[in-house]
Amino acid sequence: MASIIPPVTKLSSRIIRILGCNPGRMTLQGTNTYVIGTGKRRILIDAGDSDVPQYIQNLKTVVSDENIDLEHIIVTHWHHDHIGGVKDVVKNVSNCNVWKLPRSEQDNSDEPLPDNIQVKYLKPGDEFKTEGATLRIVHTPGHTTDHIILWLEEEKAIFSGDCILGEGTAVFEDLHDYMASLQNILKLNPNILYPGHGPVVSDPMPKIEYYIHHRNNREKQILDVLQREPNRKFTEMDIVKIIYTDTPEDLHLAAAVNVGHHLQKLLKDKKVISTGTKWQWITNPSSSL
Template sequence: MAAPNVMLNIERLSSRVLRILGCNPSPMTLQGTNSYLVGTGQRRLLIDTTNPGKDEYIKLLKSTLEENTTSIQEIVITHFHIDHVGAIPDVCQNLLHSKEIKVSKMKKPVGDEVNIGLDYTFIEHNHTFHTEGATLRALYNPGHSNDHMILYLEEEQSLFSGDTIINGSSTTVQNLIEYMKSLQDILDLKPVRIYPGHGPVIEDGVKTTTDYIAHRISREKQVLEYLQGSKGDPRTVMDIVKKIYVGVPVVLHGKAAENVDQHLLKLQAEGKVVTEDGKGWIIKEN
């Protein structure tokens, strides 16, 4: 996927959506985590934050609130990863001067929640957030993480996709079977535009989602073709990465390996590949 244009630190994306860049660029976060202020009134929803200790992000968020004469009604978190939840304590301490703020997310079905020093409010699938000028419907959308949710902005027929879909790269996947279903769920919504967890706004939500699905199907085909060509000689995950992720920087091979591993687990569940030792993989003979 082509690299996106450089984004502004603060940008109005629509009459009800402002983006504040997380000031945490990296190979995994691209230009940074997108934090969104949603609504039109004197209190608005904040979707996601950034990593802890990002003073520049706090300054940007503070100036955005002041310039728009607004405050934070509630913090809504798409998923538990540290680049999304990490700055919540900093926001509370420096901007709210209090821990009396609702922080809402979906509960992890397995594993501990990231400790942010205050309690989460756990919501269910189809929960609706209301603020002046905006209505957000929360939809469970696992795959990238086991607690991941997306937020459908009803007034715009648009979507905050978290890290299920990002702009400028493919995303990492914790469970590919769930992830492919989540992509189809997004496609069924037919979002006009997508506000991703990383990268610029996606102006054609349906096309991009379709492309994401096609990309994963293509990767799966590459994995199968490579294993078929090995003629029964077991291949490791890293063998596959080096073969099919040509041109991808070595620094990203670890994350690529995680994706390949997910493809193999999906193919194993479908009875298409097997492994004897959990390391070397071959095509399953009929």
């Protein structure tokens, strides 16, 4: 049974979690946003979704009760449930600086922010210091091209955004990049992990290792399906229905996207061939569909 996340939780002397009040299949109980620091001027990591009055009220209450100001908002990535609430925070809570990593040149999707919000762009390795906290930006592409995690020096902790969740596993745009990012997080050897969704991960190394093993296991499952019927051409959804037997049907489309990313990686590895819509195991490397 999933643990219940309260609307506001003081997680440590320097971290207050405010739940985004935007529950859903992909957001779990909602987006976790975090107020960081011990002094007057603090940093907000992520801002939830747009037009969620309860979240803004909860954040205003924290700012008032703690007698603080928000100096910066750092967005882990461009998805609406992390960046959408920025405009409401800036308008109703604090007119603070907004930071995020730029997206890749190949990614032409628009940022879901109004024109009057001026975004300052991060670079990997950038540091933010406020009283009681030092945050370092680590680029972790895969979930999105612009995804970052934040390393909190004082706790040897990671704010993992959507790279690693408190419950379940994450979706991604590029599996090759995502696996490299997971390996980089593993090397950081964090003591604790504060995810973008779900509860705090107090023993993160087994969770990170599980994510890596899970993706490797999925790849093996996909190859097994293709190898069992080498003459059959499979769609992503055909494969989902065979290997995602414990996943609710309303999540099968998301699972099919993940399967597609696995198949793209296997295509690069020259282990499968494709017609563009269907996939087949390569029984002979020189063969083609």
